[in-house]
Amino acid sequence: MRRSILAGPVLEVAPKLLGMVLRSTTEDGTVAVRLTEVEAYDGPNDPGSHAYRGQTARTEVMFGPPGHLYVYFTYGMHFCMNVVAGPDGKPSAVLLRAGEVVEGLDLARARRGHPTPQQSAFNQSTPRQADVREDPPGVRPTPAGIRPGPVAKRLPANPDRDLARGPARLCVALGIGREGNGVDLLAKNAPIQLLDGPGYDGVPSTGPRVGLRDAADRPWRFWIPNDPTVSPYRPHVPKKRP
């Protein structure tokens, strides 16, 4: 992974991050994800960017060189992270919104509070007793003894899909919080690293960024089409007045 790739215009950098791998190592172990969904934020030209109104203590990392990690805290409980892009001094960044866990699956599951396959009925033919729910009236076993119905529908076919589906989940799966802010992702011994990975050859899908009030019309979200780990689109919703 070369820093010069990240130093270009953020709208060119963002799609290039698709298919790249972010790997994080803590005392608990290593988790790596292949990035499947990102959003571009173009600093002073972009009302949706945290850097739109100039540099603050929170946003100072974005004003530094490309390839560093900008982590921020939001909604009183979540962390989200960006890869700083563009040349030194230009505060553009790419929000990492989702990925597929490709290493450290068990650790990622534990951090996200997902049961391991051994602990649950996921993907097993015989559900444990606690997962069995009462059938609604009218539901009967088929002649083969298989009950279609709420139980089968409530258990997702692939729970691992959700491990890093969404920017805050991605941070949890990788064990990244405040202390990740400012880390140089291209440094040789950094605890969090951006690696070339398999890359992505196809044409990314694009659309408006998720949950923004301002500049909601700019199609600066990029994702790998048909990838199940991409998060669902949500428009901005104004809060209700008391």
Place this chain on the structure above:
DNA sequence: GCATCGATCGGCT
């Protein structure tokens, strides 16, 4: 100072 609301998520209806 104080009020507002967010680059969200999980639980519940």
Place this chain on the structure above:
DNA sequence: GCCGATCGATGCC
């Protein structure tokens, strides 16, 4: 689909 949680950055008086 709707709602509440929870805190820090920002903006207005």
